[in-house]
Amino acid sequence: MNHSLNNVITQAEQVIVGKPRQIRMALACLLARGHLLIEDLPGVGKTTLAQVLARTLGLEFQRIQFTSDLLPADILGVSIYQRDNGKFEFHPGPIFAQMVLADEVNRATPKAQSALLEAMEERQVTIEGTTRPLPVPFFVIATQNPTYQIGTFPLPESQLDRFLMRIRMGYPDPQAERGLLSGVDRREIVAGLAPQLESAELLALQQRVQQVFVSPALLDYAQAILRHTREATRYAHGLSPRAGLALLAAARAWALLDGRDAVLPEDVQAVLPGVASHRLQPLGERAKQDGDALVQELIAAVAIP
Amino acid sequence: MNKPLIYALLLSILMVAAPHAEHLPPWVSALCAALLVWRAYLTRIGGALPKRWLLTAITFAGAGAILIEFHTLFGREAGVTLLILLTALKFMELRSPRDATVLIYLACFIVITNFFYSQSIPTALYMLATLLVIVTTWVQLNGQSIALKPRLKIAATLLLQALPLTLVLFVLFPRVQGPLWGLPQDAFASSGLSDNMAPGSISRLSLSDEVAFRVVYAGPPPRREQMYWRGPVLWLFDGRTWTPGRTARTIAPEFTNLAQPIDYSVTLEPHNKTWLFALDVPDRLSVAADLTHDFQIVRKEPLKARLRYDARSHLAYRANLRESEQQIQRALQLPRALNPRAQRLAGQWRTEGANDAAVTQAALAYFNRENFSYTLEPPLLTGMNNIDEFLFESREGFCEHYAGSFVFLMRAAHIPARVVTGYQGGEYNEVGGYYIVRQSDAHAWAEVWLSGQGWVRIDPTAAIAPTRIERNLAAAVPDNAALPFMARSAPQWLRDLRLNWDAVANRWNQWVLGYNSELQFAFLTRLGMEDITWQKLALNMTFVLGLVVATFALFMLRHLYTQRPDKVQAAWLRLCSRLAKAGLPRAPHEGAQDYAARVAAARPDLAEAFRDLATRYSALRYGGEPDEQARQMFLQRAATFKVRQGIIRAS
Known part of the structure; x- marks a missing residue:
């Protein structure tokens, strides 16, 4: 670290x-x-x-x-x-x-x-x-x-x-x-x-973030999250591929802050409220629901493969 | 309940109930229509549904009226009427999705009841369309936000997916004997030949182009003028009507010098009578029936379902060469007091003629020579001596006039004779490769018994209007006669269309509607199934249904088994399940590190060992470089990890 x-x-x-x-x-x-x-x-x-x-x-x-x-x-x-x-x-x-x-x-x-x-x-x-x-x-x-x-x-x-x-x-x-x-x-x-x-030093750290390893198993998990937001009926629309890239970039940075050189599902879960809460629109009766609560539901709904 | 859903439900019920309007009592149709319109109006203005007591009153009044109308609430007519009335009433208490589901189930059930009345292809197609509407409404009920097009697509997909199950059920579902679902007798109208013949009875039949039966010849078909399909044989004449009299069933018929065998199979439409039709003299038949002394084929039960049978007939034969005296006497019976002129004419031929054959020739020559005409609309002969009137005055008649008067003349000349009714000819369907015999092909002819030759067919109609026998009815009668539309020379394309349609309908009849227990038996035997009982069928059906459902399930859930966990993952999952048994289950979304922290908090004794395992697992699953040594280490430690470790380790 x-x-x-x-x-x-x-x-x-x-x-x-x-x-x-x-x-x-x-x-x-x-x-x-x-x-x-x-x-x-x-x-x-x-x-x-x-x-x-x-x-x-x-x-x-x-x-x-x-x-x-x-x-x-x-x-x-x-x-x-x-x-x-x-x-x-x-x-x-x-x-x-x-x-x-x-x-x-x-x-x-x-x-x-x-x-x-x-x-x-x-x-x-x-x-x-x-x-x-x-x-x-x-x-x-x-x-x-x-x-x-x-x-x-x-x-x-x-x-x-x-x-x-x-x-x-x-x-x-x-x-x-x-x-x-x-x-x-x-x-x-x-x-x-x-x-x-x-x-x-800051620029070097930004470089290192990009080198943090993302395993296929973790990509499975990230894709499962994206797929869930697109298939579930509670969101106005699912997360875009750009949101997916943002999610991985943020998770890499979070892993680096934790002193690791590989991303864990926990990293994804940690940054997901920040990355997704302003990109997800709740649908219907949940329209007044807080974005953060929505993301917590999303985390709970997607199993780690 | 939102408005579009209610309108969709109304449309479903309207579509599925509409065909019933034809046979429902008018007041029921009107009441149901009024209820549906009322509901649509209430939906439009957003008004409140009627009170419960009003609905109860309408329900009881309706049921009471049905009871008065039909004297029962059960059976086909009353049952269907009650079902439709109650369905329309259900709309008036449609409040929750549960009610909507009930309505959808009711609609599906009414689909079935429509087949009680008609099983034709148009009905089936219409019901398929109705089913699509119903399923689409169902999809709408469960997914309000789906647009119409994707909704239709989902419904169509569902129906398509149901197709394999439908096929399995159709082929394997144990069939009950008899007509579909053991329908009551009134399900079948009886049309076709009757067992007596009076002037006008056959010409009336000629106005119908309903199909009587269809024939496929195994070999080359016989010539058209040989296609005499024998039906009821009439012996007894009371001066006006020919009836069969008492046919001796105990005496066996006798054929000699059989030649020209011909094999064919007949698909006979239900006619609610006991007789079957065959060419001349049949000596083989694939179904159980008796051959009477005058070579009629008679079943024990009236024919209530379409029947397919194979037969072999001989077109050249000597039948009953040694006829018993009793039968000869029956064939000479005559009301002596009637028709004196005809009797005199016959007596004249008798004295002139050398033998019986010469007398018959004289009679045919008489018909041919004198100014007789063949017409569908003969003048009505009402007098006691109507054969005299016909032979000497009107001279316009249809085949029943000629056959009847010919047999009368023969009997008057002491030649045993009888009337045979049946069908003659038929229309060839090139598309299906079979002959269609319609009611308009109904015909009557005569048979005389000549010593040394037995019973010989003589068709007096052929002497007057040979085209009737060689071609068809339309060619024989004047153009302005009231013939059935299709018997006329319609434009070629229309005839082709009609023949194509009939071929399709024939397949439908034979393979869909006619798929009864016998055909099922034959089909399954050909597939190699042995000892078919309904229990075995039910067992097989359940098995194949399970197989189809399992195949579908596997196909739909295939993404579950393509991601088979690797060894590390499997070991980790085993660890988790072991901890779950100890009361610490991992949530599906819980990462290894979070889980380890939670386990550590709950079981300090396990904290160190499990944290280590979780860290190793995370590194192996999500880390960059696969390290075989680390992998083995993890697997080994995971295998030896014990949940029941003592608190001692905490030191």
């Missing part, structure tokens, strides 16, 4: 108390080169998680607060006429950072949303005919308020699919909350965090 990766987890857990699972999921998402969507109420620590990760991993950090009047140029950047030399000079937007926190992404109009999501997918930005690559590694953490809150533009399903995982923070447990309330200001702690990884 990579020593520095352990340090990352330990340091993050010290700041974000009582959320080890969320921290691991976020890290797994990052290592699998995916983007993360955090959905929860304001004030439960979404921003803090992003900041802690950026600090601890030594990543350049930018934050975009999404509002209803946000324009694509506010995200991507804009060319401005320079009077001194009479030329247009490109001023990169906040998207040009290794870690971007897109806060309350569903408050912006679909136009601004799609500017971000296209950049996420392509890992490059084309402005006025010039294509500019985004930095490497490039990781977006988007947060969104629950969609039933007013003043939101819910992300369409096709856009949700761009996020490798969606997780929820949830309220802290009483003990953790006590520590939170009695302790020092989180912002000060975050400001004082030292990076535990170099960019190059």
Whole structure:
């Protein structure tokens, strides 16, 4: 097991108390080169998680607060006429950072949303005919308020699919909350965090994730899950092949975080709520059911071959 | 219950009950239609179903009315009527899926009752379509969200999958003797020849193109003018009607100088009479029946089911050369007081003629010479001396007139004679390679007894209208006669269509409807089954049904056995089942590591050993490099793993 990766987890857990699972999921998402969507109420620590990760991993950090009047140029950047030399000079937007926190992404109009999501997918930005690559590694953490809150533009399903995982923070447990309330200001702690990884190390880890072994028996299991979502009647539609690839990538990262070089069914089960909950739509009477509960049912319904 | 499902159920019941409207009492049809329309209306407006007391009242009133109408609630008519009425009433309390299931079962049952009335190919096809609608509705009941097309596809697949089972049941289900399901007698209309002949009885029959029987000749068929199918023989004449009289069954018939044997098989439609038909004199028959003294074939029971039999006849013969005096006297019986002119004419021939043969020739010549005509619509002769009227005045008649008056003339001339009724000719079906004999081929002719020659067939009709014998009825009668449609010269394509259809219907009759216990016996014997009893049939049927179902099951569940677990997996599953017996079953979705953690929490004594096993298993099953040594180690440790380890190990 990579020593520095352990340090990352330990340091993050010290700041974000009582959320080890969320921290691991976020890290797994990052290592699998995916983007993360955090959905929860304001004030439960979404921003803090992003900041802690950026600090601890030594990543350049930018934050975009999404509002209803946000324009694509506010995200991507804009060319401005320079009077001194009479030329247009490109001023990169906040998207040009290794870690971007897109806060309350569903408050912006679909136009601004799609500017971000296209950049996420392509890992490059084309402005006025010039294509500019985004930095490497490039990781977006988007947060969104629950969609039933007013003043939101819910992300369409096709856009949700761009996020490798969606997780929820949830309220802290009483003990953790006590520590939170009695302790020092989180912002000060975050400001004082030292990076535990170099960019190059992070890239190497992302490479290693791809080399984690997936056995035929495990592929059987993954396919059984995909098949079940397509054949069972409780889902509006089954998981796509892209979702299947995402599931395996996330499970590989999870195995690496656990210090193994092969994926186990447990890894798949661990990442499945993050990977599948925003991709599965319940059908009929279950329409109001929570995505996470649906995924737990899915896990229980598919036997490990 | 959603609306489309209720409409689909209404359609199913409507389709399956519609053919019954023909024979239900009109008030039942009307009541059922009213109930269905009422239900459709209630569904449309979303109204509440009627109260229970109202339904109960309608039910009892309906059952009471059926009881009054039929004097019973059982039997075919009353039973079917009651069933349909109750089915329509069931709609009025259709609330839950359970009620819908009951309605679907009822619909399937009504499908069967339709075959009580008709077993023809159109009925079968219509019932198949109905069954498809019913099964589609059934699919709809169980899968609300499926669209119409896939629903139809599922239903069709289900029906197709049922086909092998249907075939097995059809071939092997033990058959009861007699007609299908032991139907009551009224299931068969009796049409065809009767056992007496009065002017008009055969010409009336000629208007029907119903099939009387079908014939397949084993060798080349005889000439058309030799195809005389003998039926009832009539001896007794009361001045108007010919009847058989008392046929002596105890005296054996006697044939000599038999020649021109011909083999054929007859498929006789049920006619509710005891006689069978054969060419001239038969000496072999494949079914049990008596040959009477005047060579009629008579069964003990009236024919209520289609019967197929093989026979051999001789077209050249001398029959009853030594006829008993009693029979001669019967063949000369005559009401002496009637028809004096005919008697005088016969007496004149008698004195002129050298012998009996010359007298018959004189009579035939008379028919041929005088201005007689052959017609389907002869004038009605009502007088006492109707043979005189026919012979000397009207001179228009059908075969029964000619045969009757000819026999009268012979008897008047002291030549023993009798009337024979039956069928003559037939239409060749090229598609099926057989002859169809219809009711319109019904015919009557005469037989005279000449010493030295025995009984000789003489057909006076041939003297007047030879085309009737050589070709067919349509050729012999004027164009404007009221012939059955198909006996006329219809366009060629229509005739071809008709013949094709008849060939198909014949196969259907012989191999589907006619598949009775005898045919079943013959078929299974040919397949090599011995000592066929119904118990053995039932046993075989159960076995083959099980075989078919098992084959289907294996085919459908094949993905279960293609993934046979390897040794490591098998050892792991054995471990799990051993722990399951100790009260720690693994959930199907539980991974090895999670399971090991749970086992460790519940049984600290096993924790170390089982964790080790689980880790090894995970590495072997999901790990990258297969390591034979690790594999052997795991298998060995798994084999020696003991659930009943002492707590001591925890130290």
